[in-house]
Amino acid sequence: MEQFVVSARKYRPQTFKDVVGQQTITNTLINAIDNNHLAQALLFTGPRGVGKTTCARILARKINQEGYDDPNEDFAFNVFELDAASNNSVDDIRNLIDQVRIPPQTGKYKVYIIDEVHMLSAAAFNAFLKTLEEPPRHAIFILATTEKHKIIPTILSRCQIFDFKRITINDAKNHLAEVATSQGVSFEEDALQIIAQKADGAMRDALSIFDRVVSYCGNNLTRQAVAENLSVLDFDYYLKVTDLIIQNDIPNLLLAYNDILAKGFDGQHFVTGLASHFRNLMVCKNPATVQLLEVSEESKNLFYQQALKLDQYVLIEAIGIANECDLKFKNSQNQRLLVELCLMQLASLTQNTEKKNPVHS
Numbered sequence: 172m173e174q175f176v177v178s179a180r181k182y183r184p185q186t187f188k189d190v191v192g193q194q195t196i197t198n199t200l201i202n203a204i205d206n207n208h209l210a211q212a213l214l215f216t217g218p219r220g221v222g223k224t225t226c227a228r229i230l231a232r233k234i235n236q237e238g239y240d241d242p243n244e245d246f247a248f249n250v251f252e253l254d255a256a257s258n259n260s261v262d263d264i265r266n267l268i269d270q271v272r273i274p275p276q277t278g279k280y281k282v283y284i285i286d287e288v289h290m291l292s293a294a295a296f297n298a299f300l301k302t303l304e305e306p307p308r309h310a311i312f313i314l315a316t317t318e319k320h321k322i323i324p325t326i327l328s329r330c331q332i333f334d335f336k337r338i339t340i341n342d343a344k345n346h347l348a349e350v351a352t353s354q355g356v357s358f359e360e361d362a363l364q365i366i367a368q369k370a371d372g373a374m375r376d377a378l379s380i381f382d383r384v385v386s387y388c389g390n391n392l393t394r395q396a397v398a399e400n401l402s403v404l405d406f407d408y409y410l411k412v413t414d415l416i417i418q419n420d421i422p423n424l425l426l427a428y429n430d431i432l433a434k435g436f437d438g439q440h441f442v443t444g445l446a447s448h449f450r451n452l453m454v455c456k457n458p459a460t461v462q463l464l465e466v467s468e469e470s471k472n473l474f475y476q477q478a479l480k481l482d483q484y485v486l487i488e489a490i491g492i493a494n495e496c497d498l499k500f501k502n503s504q505n506q507r508l509l510v511e512l513c514l515m516q517l518a519s520l521t522q523n524t525e526k527k528n529p530v531h532s
């Protein structure tokens with residue numbers, strides 16, 4: 172039986188071109204290599220799963236390949252990875268420093284990738300300072316961390332710093348689409364949208380969620396199945412609840428909320444999502460802000476249509492009411508009532524403006 176390799180490993184980018192969403196960084200690195208301006212100590216910082224280790228490995232391979240004919244020679248043996256989370260003592264760093272002195276046997280550089288570098292002990296950091304300041308010519312250090320603020324200034328000032336960005340929902344979605352296609356998995360665009368949203372800026376998470384969902388849903392990812400599997404309140408719920416708000420249909424609103432709770436969703440999760448839904452309707456109101464609407468092309472029209480039914484001042488108040496309910500939720504003794512009240516207030520809000528403003532009636 173063929174062994175299953177998780178997508179995050181199987182699809183680790185092999186060249187800078189394949190790295191998604193970090194163009195500023197990859198371009199800077201490519202230029203630095205081409206112009207021989209690469210610093211010897213680099214610090215890659217940013218959230219988890221956005222390509223720091225991946226870029227460090229690509230860089231390590233690329234600088235060693237320069238001047239070699241065989242592009243497949245990967246010089247993996249010139250790349251040393253140290254996980255500072257589990258090797259954080261002075262002795263670990265001293266061992267490393269001893270190794271650093273010895274030049275590589277083939278290729279030009281030995282590249283040391285120190286992951287989670289913020290975990291090094293204070294003594295280990297200090298032992299490392301001197302080497303970092305005057306490394307041998309054949310050594311390049313790439314320090315990677317999710318927590319730049321924990322790195323002492325003396326280390327920071329010796330490194331060229333690269334701030335990796337969170338992956339946007341769109342970039343994550345497009346990458347997932349490529350991965351899905353290459354695995355023969357068919358999908359609705361909205362299904363990938365939900366996965367990308369859930370991953371919250373981390374590509375590794377997007378790929379692991381994708382694997383999980385495929386093993387649950389099989390090779391056809393529908394929006395509904397993915398939302399159900401990930402316990403995400405689908406935007407359909409919000410469109411429906413908002414329609415009931417517009418119709419001032421309080422009984423059905425209370426029933427809809429009951430249904431949401433009965434399905435096991437959390438009340439606060441619902442309210443937070445409702446506030447975001449109103450915000451999404453708000454950005455539909457102006458062509459300049461439509462680009463801020465992060466939903467799939469397939470569904471945009473549903474949002475536009477609903478936005479037409481709500482005045483922008485009503486939307487501002489609606490966002491305020493939902494947001495206030497969200498803020499009060501944790502401290503409330505009766506959370507269900509709090510959300511129900513919020514829904515009733517929202518319903519009366521559209522009712523009141525209709526009275527005040529007969530254009531809508």
Ligand SMILES: Nc1ncnc2c1ncn2[C@@H]1O[C@H](COP(=O)(O)OP(=O)(O)OP(=O)(O)O)[C@@H](O)[C@H]1O
Nearest residue numbers: 179182183190191219220221222223224225374375
């Ligand atoms: N920018 C990206 N483009 C394409 N794939 C990515 C990107 N970032 C992460 N990945 C995917 O996620 C996996 C893990 O990425 P990587 O190890 O580079 O993350 P990291 O930023 O070093 O995270 P951590 O801080 O948790 O170590 C990669 O193997 C790859 O499949």
